[in-house]
Amino acid sequence: MKICSAISLSGGQGKTTTVFFTALLLAQQGKKVLAVDADPQANLTFYLGHEVQPDEPSLFEVLTKQVEVEDGVYGTQYENLFVMPADRGLFKVSDFLSSSGAGAFILKQRLRKIHDMFDVVLIDVQPSRSQICLSAVGASDHVLIPVEANVKGVNSLVDTLDFLNEQAELEAFTGSVLGIIPFRDRWVGNTQTLEGRQNIAAMKEFAGEAPILASIRESEKFKNAIRQGKLLSELDQPDLQYPFEQIVEALTHE
Ligand SMILES: Nc1ncnc2c1ncn2[C@@H]1O[C@H](COP(=O)(O)OP(=O)(O)O)[C@@H](O)[C@H]1O
Numbered sequence: 001m002k003i004c005s006a007i008s009l010s011g012g013q014g015k016t017t018t019v020f021f022t023a024l025l026l027a028q029q030g031k032k033v034l035a036v037d038a039d040p041q042a043n044l045t046f047y048l049g050h051e052v053q054p055d056e057p058s059l060f061e062v063l064t065k066q067v068e069v070e071d072g073v074y075g076t077q078y079e080n081l082f083v084m085p086a087d088r089g090l091f092k093v094s095d096f097l098s099s100s101g102a103g104a105f106i107l108k109q110r111l112r113k114i115h116d117m118f119d120v121v122l123i124d125v126q127p128s129r130s131q132i133c134l135s136a137v138g139a140s141d142h143v144l145i146p147v148e149a150n151v152k153g154v155n156s157l158v159d160t161l162d163f164l165n166e167q168a169e170l171e172a173f174t175g176s177v178l179g180i181i182p183f184r185d186r187w188v189g190n191t192q193t194l195e196g197r198q199n200i201a202a203m204k205e206f207a208g209e210a211p212i213l214a215s216i217r218e219s220e221k222f223k224n225a226i227r228q229g230k231l232l233s234e235l236d237q238p239d240l241q242y243p244f245e246q247i248v249e250a251l252t253h254e
């Protein structure tokens with residue numbers, strides 16, 4: 001079982017989009033996938049068509065050890081794809097994690113128990129230096145860093161790489177950066193805009209060893225696909241799906 005988090009320390013950087021399409025694609029290819037929603041905004045939970053009921057355990061109960069980890073796993077409408085959902089109650093988990101003193105290791109420990117049930121665990125992570133984020137980073141073999149192809153995105157990349165380096169020095173992050181994914185890269189016809197090109201060049205300067213993966217192009221088609229719960233290839237847009245195919249390739253060949 002491989003654990004991969006999508007991390008970026010600002011909102012609107014493409015984390016949920018990346019996890020959603022990568023999870024659907026992996027599942028369609030026959031991999032057993034668990035999508036973990038580690039963002040109290042709970043967009044991933046919503047995209048996967050799950051609604052947390054008051055009496056049903058979610059990631060919160062799993063992290064606070066009120067239930068066994070498998071009790072927080074639910075099927076979805078997709079074959080091979082399961083979700084560990086979140087709701088806004090997840091905001092409260094930080095107190096528990098920080099007072100436990102081992103917050104960075106709790107998710108890792110908890111997921112160990114379902115090691116044989118899944119091929120890949122994808123975690124959509126809250127965009128802040130929170131205990132939830134520490135816990136996801138601590139559990140990860142790999143991280144993906146989606147960032148908008150603009151100045152805000154480059155700043156988010158710098159913050160995120162700093163954070164990961166700090167965690168690596170503390171030996172709380174022992175994984176690798178699978179890649180940086182430029183998000184909402186604007187093209188006009190077959191030409192990338194100057195803004196996109198310049199910002200991706202800036203990302204390369206900060207990336208160090210981390211590869212810059214194929215960019216996710218700016219397009220309403222992604223939102224349509226999410227709304228319909230479908231892959232872009234199923235909506236006759238196979239070219240737009242390439243970034244997720246590249247991630248699947250990297251994840252399954254690592
Ligand atoms: N290719 C795209 N082009 C433009 N907007 C997109 C694209 N893909 C997703 N979006 C929209 O961009 C917003 C931010 O993406 P999201 O994945 O939710 O970011 P994050 O999870 O990092 O906050 C969402 O409203 C999403 O629907």
Ligand SMILES: [Mg+2]
Binds near residue numbers: 015016041043124
């Ligand atoms: Mg999100």
